[in-house]
Amino acid sequence: MSLLKQQESLLKAGVIAQRDYDVAMTAYRTAEARYNQAVAQLNQSKLAEQSSASAGVASSQAGVEQSQAQLQQAQATVAQNAAQVQQAQAALSLAEVNLSHTTITSPIDGVVVSRDVNVGQTVAASLSAPTLFTIANDLTQMQVIANIDQADIGLVEQAKSVKFTVDAFPGKEFDGKIQEMRLNPVNVQNVVTYNVVINVENPEQTLKPGMTANLTITIDERNNVLKVPNSALRFRPQNANNASGGANAGGQGQGRRRQQGDNAQGGNDSNFAPASAPVLPGQTRIVWVMGQDGKPQPRRIKVGLSDGAATEVVEGNLNEGDMVITGQTVSGSESSSTQQNRPPGFGGAPRGVRGGGGRR
Secondary structure, three states, X not given: OHHHHHHHHHHHHOOOOHHHHHHHHHHHHHHHHHHHHHHHHHHHHHHHHHHHHHHHOOHHHHHHHHHHHHHHHHHHHHHHHHHHHHHHHHHHHHHHHHHHOOOOOOOOOOEEEEEXXXXXXXXXXXXXXXXXEEEEOOXXXXXXXXXXXXXXXXXXXXXXXXXXXXXXXXXXXXXXXXEEEEEEEEEEOOEEEEEEEEEEEOOOOOOOOOOOEXXXXXXXXXXXXXXXXXXXXXXXXXXXXXXXXXXXOOOOOHHHHHHHHHHHHHHHOOOEOOOOOOOOOOOEEEEEEEOOOOOEEEEEEXXXXXXXXXXXXXXXXXXXXXEEOOOOOOOHHHHHXXXXXXXXXXXXXXXEOEEEEEEO
Protein backbone atom coordinates (compact mmCIF):
# COMPACT_ATOMS: atom_id res chain seq x y z
CA MET A 1 0.00 0.00 0.00
CA SER A 2 2.96 2.31 0.69
CA LEU A 3 4.20 1.75 -2.86
CA LEU A 4 0.79 2.82 -4.22
CA LYS A 5 0.88 6.01 -2.12
CA GLN A 6 4.39 6.70 -3.41
CA GLN A 7 3.20 6.38 -7.02
CA GLU A 8 0.30 8.77 -6.27
CA SER A 9 2.69 11.37 -4.79
CA LEU A 10 5.01 11.06 -7.80
CA LEU A 11 2.03 11.54 -10.13
CA LYS A 12 0.91 14.69 -8.28
CA ALA A 13 4.47 16.04 -8.37
CA GLY A 14 4.64 15.50 -12.13
CA VAL A 15 7.61 13.10 -11.94
CA ILE A 16 5.80 10.17 -13.63
CA ALA A 17 3.23 10.17 -16.40
CA GLN A 18 -0.43 9.22 -16.07
CA ARG A 19 0.19 6.11 -18.14
CA ASP A 20 2.87 4.84 -15.75
CA TYR A 21 0.54 5.41 -12.83
CA ASP A 22 -2.29 3.50 -14.56
CA VAL A 23 0.01 0.55 -15.30
CA ALA A 24 1.22 0.51 -11.70
CA MET A 25 -2.38 0.65 -10.41
CA THR A 26 -3.40 -2.27 -12.66
CA ALA A 27 -0.45 -4.36 -11.49
CA TYR A 28 -1.39 -3.59 -7.90
CA ARG A 29 -4.99 -4.71 -8.36
CA THR A 30 -3.86 -7.92 -10.09
CA ALA A 31 -1.51 -8.75 -7.21
CA GLU A 32 -4.25 -7.97 -4.69
CA ALA A 33 -6.68 -10.33 -6.43
CA ARG A 34 -4.13 -13.16 -6.41
CA TYR A 35 -3.47 -12.51 -2.76
CA ASN A 36 -7.18 -12.78 -1.90
CA GLN A 37 -7.40 -16.02 -3.88
CA ALA A 38 -4.46 -17.48 -1.94
CA VAL A 39 -6.04 -16.46 1.36
CA ALA A 40 -9.28 -18.16 0.36
CA GLN A 41 -7.42 -21.37 -0.53
CA LEU A 42 -5.60 -21.25 2.81
CA ASN A 43 -8.87 -20.91 4.67
CA GLN A 44 -10.28 -23.86 2.75
CA SER A 45 -7.25 -25.97 3.67
CA LYS A 46 -7.60 -25.03 7.33
CA LEU A 47 -11.25 -26.00 7.27
CA ALA A 48 -10.38 -29.33 5.71
CA GLU A 49 -7.81 -29.90 8.44
CA GLN A 50 -10.29 -29.04 11.13
CA SER A 51 -12.84 -31.38 9.56
CA SER A 52 -10.35 -34.28 9.57
CA ALA A 53 -9.28 -33.61 13.15
CA SER A 54 -12.83 -33.72 14.42
CA ALA A 55 -13.57 -37.19 12.94
CA GLY A 56 -13.27 -38.85 16.33
CA VAL A 57 -15.73 -36.60 18.11
CA ALA A 58 -19.22 -37.72 18.95
CA SER A 59 -21.58 -38.13 16.05
CA SER A 60 -23.88 -35.32 17.16
CA GLN A 61 -21.05 -32.92 17.63
CA ALA A 62 -19.44 -34.16 14.41
CA GLY A 63 -22.62 -33.46 12.52
CA VAL A 64 -22.77 -29.93 13.86
CA GLU A 65 -19.13 -29.32 13.08
CA GLN A 66 -19.51 -30.87 9.67
CA SER A 67 -22.34 -28.50 8.93
CA GLN A 68 -20.27 -25.58 10.11
CA ALA A 69 -17.34 -26.78 8.01
CA GLN A 70 -19.51 -27.01 4.96
CA LEU A 71 -20.77 -23.51 5.61
CA GLN A 72 -17.24 -22.14 5.95
CA GLN A 73 -16.20 -24.07 2.87
CA ALA A 74 -19.01 -22.45 0.92
CA GLN A 75 -17.94 -19.03 2.23
CA ALA A 76 -14.36 -19.73 1.11
CA THR A 77 -15.63 -20.65 -2.33
CA VAL A 78 -17.52 -17.36 -2.50
CA ALA A 79 -14.37 -15.43 -1.49
CA GLN A 80 -12.35 -17.28 -4.12
CA ASN A 81 -14.87 -16.45 -6.81
CA ALA A 82 -14.86 -12.80 -5.70
CA ALA A 83 -11.05 -12.76 -6.01
CA GLN A 84 -11.30 -14.12 -9.53
CA VAL A 85 -13.77 -11.37 -10.37
CA GLN A 86 -11.29 -8.74 -9.11
CA GLN A 87 -8.55 -10.34 -11.19
CA ALA A 88 -10.75 -10.17 -14.27
CA GLN A 89 -11.53 -6.50 -13.54
CA ALA A 90 -7.80 -5.73 -13.25
CA ALA A 91 -7.16 -7.37 -16.62
CA LEU A 92 -10.03 -5.36 -18.11
CA SER A 93 -8.59 -2.11 -16.71
CA LEU A 94 -5.20 -2.90 -18.22
CA ALA A 95 -6.82 -3.52 -21.59
CA GLU A 96 -8.71 -0.21 -21.35
CA VAL A 97 -5.47 1.66 -20.57
CA ASN A 98 -3.74 0.10 -23.59
CA LEU A 99 -6.75 0.98 -25.73
CA SER A 100 -6.68 4.61 -24.61
CA HIS A 101 -3.01 4.86 -25.64
CA THR A 102 -3.89 4.03 -29.25
CA THR A 103 -5.44 7.53 -29.64
CA ILE A 104 -3.04 10.53 -29.44
CA THR A 105 -4.69 13.68 -28.08
CA SER A 106 -3.32 17.20 -27.75
CA PRO A 107 -2.43 18.20 -24.17
CA ILE A 108 -3.48 21.85 -24.73
CA ASP A 109 -5.81 23.96 -26.85
CA GLY A 110 -4.18 26.24 -29.39
CA VAL A 111 -3.16 26.80 -32.97
CA VAL A 112 -1.10 24.28 -34.94
CA VAL A 113 2.06 26.07 -36.07
CA SER A 114 3.73 23.13 -37.84
CA ARG A 115 3.07 19.44 -38.54
CA ASP A 116 6.00 17.02 -38.63
CA VAL A 117 4.18 13.80 -39.61
CA ASN A 118 1.67 12.85 -42.28
CA VAL A 119 -1.50 10.79 -42.06
CA GLY A 120 -0.68 7.08 -42.09
CA GLN A 121 2.98 7.58 -41.25
CA THR A 122 4.46 5.15 -38.72
CA VAL A 123 5.71 6.87 -35.58
CA ALA A 124 8.47 5.07 -33.68
CA ALA A 125 8.81 6.09 -30.02
CA SER A 126 11.09 3.60 -28.31
CA LEU A 127 13.32 5.76 -26.10
CA SER A 128 12.24 9.27 -27.11
CA ALA A 129 9.03 11.19 -27.63
CA PRO A 130 8.77 12.25 -31.30
CA THR A 131 7.34 15.66 -32.20
CA LEU A 132 4.06 15.32 -34.09
CA PHE A 133 2.76 18.90 -34.03
CA THR A 134 4.05 22.25 -32.79
CA ILE A 135 1.15 24.00 -31.08
CA ALA A 136 1.00 27.65 -29.99
CA ASN A 137 -1.08 27.91 -26.85
CA ASP A 138 -2.05 31.61 -27.17
CA LEU A 139 -0.98 33.85 -30.05
CA THR A 140 -2.15 36.95 -28.18
CA GLN A 141 0.83 36.53 -25.83
CA MET A 142 4.11 36.50 -27.76
CA GLN A 143 7.78 36.49 -26.81
CA VAL A 144 10.77 38.02 -28.54
CA ILE A 145 14.10 36.21 -28.04
CA ALA A 146 16.70 38.97 -28.42
CA ASN A 147 20.44 38.33 -28.90
CA ILE A 148 22.23 41.01 -26.85
CA ASP A 149 25.98 41.48 -27.20
CA GLN A 150 28.05 40.89 -24.08
CA ALA A 151 29.21 44.52 -24.12
CA ASP A 152 25.60 45.72 -23.73
CA ILE A 153 24.14 43.04 -21.46
CA GLY A 154 25.03 45.08 -18.35
CA LEU A 155 23.01 48.04 -19.61
CA VAL A 156 20.00 45.87 -20.40
CA GLU A 157 19.53 45.22 -16.69
CA GLN A 158 18.80 48.95 -16.31
CA ALA A 159 16.39 49.10 -19.25
CA LYS A 160 13.25 51.18 -18.74
CA SER A 161 11.38 50.27 -21.92
CA VAL A 162 11.71 48.12 -25.02
CA LYS A 163 10.32 48.97 -28.44
CA PHE A 164 10.74 47.07 -31.67
CA THR A 165 9.61 46.97 -35.27
CA VAL A 166 9.17 44.15 -37.77
CA ASP A 167 9.71 44.22 -41.51
CA ALA A 168 6.08 43.31 -42.18
CA PHE A 169 4.87 46.56 -40.53
CA PRO A 170 7.69 49.09 -40.92
CA GLY A 171 5.60 52.04 -39.76
CA LYS A 172 4.31 50.42 -36.58
CA GLU A 173 6.16 50.26 -33.28
CA PHE A 174 5.47 47.56 -30.69
CA ASP A 175 6.07 47.75 -26.93
CA GLY A 176 7.61 44.95 -24.91
CA LYS A 177 8.73 44.14 -21.40
CA ILE A 178 11.85 42.23 -20.40
CA GLN A 179 10.85 38.94 -18.75
CA GLU A 180 14.23 37.33 -18.09
CA MET A 181 17.87 37.31 -19.14
CA ARG A 182 19.24 33.84 -19.72
CA LEU A 183 22.72 33.12 -18.41
CA ASN A 184 23.68 30.62 -21.09
CA PRO A 185 26.09 32.40 -23.49
CA VAL A 186 25.80 31.88 -27.25
CA ASN A 187 29.16 31.90 -29.05
CA VAL A 188 29.00 32.34 -32.83
CA GLN A 189 32.36 32.96 -34.52
CA ASN A 190 33.87 34.28 -31.27
CA VAL A 191 30.96 36.71 -30.82
CA VAL A 192 29.34 36.13 -27.42
CA THR A 193 25.68 37.07 -27.00
CA TYR A 194 23.01 36.41 -24.39
CA ASN A 195 19.34 35.64 -24.96
CA VAL A 196 16.89 38.10 -23.43
CA VAL A 197 13.20 37.12 -23.32
CA ILE A 198 10.79 40.01 -23.97
CA ASN A 199 7.04 39.61 -23.45
CA VAL A 200 4.78 41.28 -26.01
CA GLU A 201 1.02 41.79 -26.02
CA ASN A 202 -0.47 40.75 -29.38
CA PRO A 203 -4.26 41.14 -29.02
CA GLU A 204 -4.84 41.65 -32.76
CA GLN A 205 -2.50 38.74 -33.61
CA THR A 206 -0.54 41.04 -35.89
CA LEU A 207 2.78 39.46 -34.97
CA LYS A 208 3.48 35.99 -36.32
CA PRO A 209 5.88 33.33 -34.99
CA GLY A 210 9.34 33.50 -36.54
CA MET A 211 9.37 37.20 -37.46
CA THR A 212 12.63 39.16 -37.19
CA ALA A 213 12.40 42.09 -34.77
CA ASN A 214 14.58 45.22 -34.70
CA LEU A 215 14.88 46.22 -31.03
CA THR A 216 15.38 49.62 -29.43
CA ILE A 217 16.08 49.29 -25.69
CA THR A 218 15.87 52.57 -23.75
CA ILE A 219 18.34 52.59 -20.85
CA ASP A 220 17.81 56.20 -19.77
CA GLU A 221 16.29 59.36 -21.21
CA ARG A 222 16.77 63.09 -20.89
CA ASN A 223 14.46 65.81 -22.20
CA ASN A 224 15.17 69.50 -22.79
CA VAL A 225 18.89 69.28 -22.07
CA LEU A 226 22.01 70.84 -23.58
CA LYS A 227 24.11 68.39 -25.60
CA VAL A 228 27.29 68.47 -27.64
CA PRO A 229 28.57 66.05 -30.29
CA ASN A 230 31.11 63.53 -29.03
CA SER A 231 33.57 64.63 -31.71
CA ALA A 232 33.80 68.00 -29.90
CA LEU A 233 34.89 66.20 -26.72
CA ARG A 234 37.71 64.49 -28.64
CA PHE A 235 38.98 67.63 -30.37
CA ARG A 236 42.10 69.58 -29.41
CA PRO A 237 43.58 72.37 -31.53
CA GLN A 238 47.08 72.05 -32.97
CA ASN A 239 48.56 74.75 -30.71
CA ALA A 240 46.93 73.44 -27.51
CA ASN A 241 50.28 72.31 -26.04
CA ASN A 242 51.89 75.67 -26.66
CA ALA A 243 48.91 77.45 -25.13
CA SER A 244 48.90 75.30 -21.99
CA GLY A 245 52.66 75.18 -21.51
CA GLY A 246 53.78 78.59 -22.75
CA ALA A 247 54.03 81.45 -20.29
CA ASN A 248 55.63 84.14 -22.43
CA ALA A 249 56.35 87.46 -20.85
CA GLY A 250 54.27 89.37 -23.31
CA GLY A 251 51.22 87.13 -22.88
CA GLN A 252 49.60 84.79 -25.39
CA GLY A 253 46.17 86.31 -25.75
CA GLN A 254 42.85 85.78 -24.07
CA GLY A 255 42.15 82.38 -25.66
CA ARG A 256 45.46 80.88 -24.58
CA ARG A 257 45.25 82.29 -21.08
CA ARG A 258 41.78 80.79 -20.60
CA GLN A 259 42.99 77.44 -21.88
CA GLN A 260 45.91 77.51 -19.48
CA GLY A 261 43.55 78.26 -16.59
CA ASP A 262 41.15 75.50 -17.61
CA ASN A 263 43.98 72.96 -17.92
CA ALA A 264 45.14 73.91 -14.47
CA GLN A 265 41.66 73.41 -13.06
CA GLY A 266 41.25 70.16 -14.94
CA GLY A 267 44.53 68.85 -13.59
CA ASN A 268 43.22 69.24 -10.01
CA ASP A 269 39.88 67.59 -10.79
CA SER A 270 39.84 63.86 -10.03
CA ASN A 271 37.09 63.34 -12.63
CA PHE A 272 38.90 65.24 -15.37
CA ALA A 273 39.30 63.14 -18.51
CA PRO A 274 41.58 63.88 -21.48
CA ALA A 275 40.30 64.14 -25.02
CA SER A 276 41.33 60.56 -25.84
CA ALA A 277 39.44 59.00 -22.90
CA PRO A 278 36.03 57.33 -23.42
CA VAL A 279 33.02 59.44 -22.48
CA LEU A 280 31.51 58.46 -19.12
CA PRO A 281 28.86 60.23 -16.97
CA GLY A 282 30.26 62.61 -14.37
CA GLN A 283 33.50 63.40 -16.20
CA THR A 284 34.93 66.87 -16.54
CA ARG A 285 35.88 67.54 -20.16
CA ILE A 286 37.23 70.41 -22.23
CA VAL A 287 35.46 71.56 -25.39
CA TRP A 288 36.64 74.29 -27.73
CA VAL A 289 34.44 77.04 -29.10
CA MET A 290 35.08 79.71 -31.68
CA GLY A 291 35.79 83.02 -29.96
CA GLN A 292 34.93 86.48 -31.18
CA ASP A 293 38.52 86.92 -32.32
CA GLY A 294 38.23 83.83 -34.51
CA LYS A 295 40.49 81.74 -32.26
CA PRO A 296 39.59 78.56 -30.32
CA GLN A 297 38.69 79.09 -26.70
CA PRO A 298 38.40 76.24 -24.15
CA ARG A 299 35.28 75.65 -22.08
CA ARG A 300 35.18 73.36 -19.07
CA ILE A 301 32.01 71.25 -18.78
CA LYS A 302 30.70 68.29 -16.83
CA VAL A 303 29.10 65.60 -18.97
CA GLY A 304 26.20 63.29 -18.26
CA LEU A 305 24.28 60.77 -20.36
CA SER A 306 25.69 59.82 -23.77
CA ASP A 307 24.25 57.81 -26.65
CA GLY A 308 27.57 57.43 -28.47
CA ALA A 309 26.95 60.32 -30.87
CA ALA A 310 26.01 63.19 -28.51
CA THR A 311 26.54 63.80 -24.80
CA GLU A 312 24.52 65.70 -22.22
CA VAL A 313 26.08 68.80 -20.65
CA VAL A 314 25.27 68.80 -16.93
CA GLU A 315 27.09 71.97 -15.96
CA GLY A 316 29.82 74.30 -17.20
CA ASN A 317 30.38 77.63 -18.96
CA LEU A 318 28.84 76.53 -22.22
CA ASN A 319 25.59 77.98 -23.55
CA GLU A 320 23.15 76.94 -26.20
CA GLY A 321 24.14 78.35 -29.56
CA ASP A 322 27.90 78.43 -28.89
CA MET A 323 29.88 77.34 -31.94
CA VAL A 324 31.64 74.15 -30.82
CA ILE A 325 34.70 73.06 -32.81
CA THR A 326 34.76 69.40 -33.90
CA GLY A 327 37.73 69.54 -36.30
CA GLN A 328 40.49 71.68 -37.71
CA THR A 329 41.96 72.07 -41.18
CA VAL A 330 45.75 72.40 -41.02
CA SER A 331 47.93 73.83 -43.82
CA GLY A 332 50.80 71.84 -45.29
CA SER A 333 53.60 73.62 -43.42
CA GLU A 334 51.80 73.47 -40.09
CA SER A 335 50.88 69.83 -40.66
CA SER A 336 54.51 68.79 -41.26
CA SER A 337 55.77 70.65 -38.19
CA THR A 338 53.14 69.21 -35.84
CA GLN A 339 52.63 65.79 -37.35
CA GLN A 340 54.17 63.94 -34.41
CA ASN A 341 52.09 65.82 -31.81
CA ARG A 342 48.81 65.78 -33.72
CA PRO A 343 45.92 65.40 -31.25
CA PRO A 344 42.78 63.46 -32.10
CA GLY A 345 40.28 65.43 -34.12
CA PHE A 346 37.92 65.23 -37.05
CA GLY A 347 37.76 67.47 -40.07
CA GLY A 348 34.85 69.74 -40.73
CA ALA A 349 33.45 73.10 -39.83
CA PRO A 350 32.58 74.08 -36.25
CA ARG A 351 29.22 72.90 -35.04
CA GLY A 352 26.78 74.65 -32.79
CA VAL A 353 25.68 73.33 -29.41
CA ARG A 354 22.10 72.12 -29.59
CA GLY A 355 19.46 71.88 -26.95
CA GLY A 356 16.98 69.03 -26.94
CA GLY A 357 16.40 65.49 -25.77
CA GLY A 358 18.61 62.49 -25.85
CA ARG A 359 17.93 58.79 -25.50
CA ARG A 360 20.32 56.01 -24.80
